[in-house]
Each structure stands twice: as C-alpha cells, then as structure tokens.
Amino acid sequence: MTSKNILRLYIEHKRTMMINAAYDYGFNAEITIQHSQELDELLNKYSRIIIEKQENDLPSYQF
Secondary structure, eight states: OOHHHHHHHHHHHHHHHHHHHHHHHOTTSHHHHHHHHHHHHHHHHHHHHHHHHHHHHSOOOOO
C-alpha cells in the first residue's frame, strides 16, 4: 500500500471522527474543532503529494 493510500485511510478515519464529534458534542465543541484542524493538516499533506507527483510527471524541457 502506498503512502498516498495510507494517507487517504487516515483522512477518512479523521473525517468520521470529526463528524461523530460534531453529532455528539456540537459543531463548535473543542474536540470537533480539533478533529477539523487535524483533518485540514492531513488534506494539506495529501494535496502536496498530488502536486509533487504532477510536477514530477511533467516533461522537462531544456532550452
């Protein structure tokens, strides 16, 4: 399993935790906000991986 796939699993797990916290404690509860911030960090990491892969897949031209 690639690191990208593992990260996707973490993202889905964290999203579930955030949703459950929102239902149990409310959207403005500290635990919900904490899960939301952690989810943001995971999504940012995932985006960086995707962008790096796209940049590496671009053909390099020398002038």
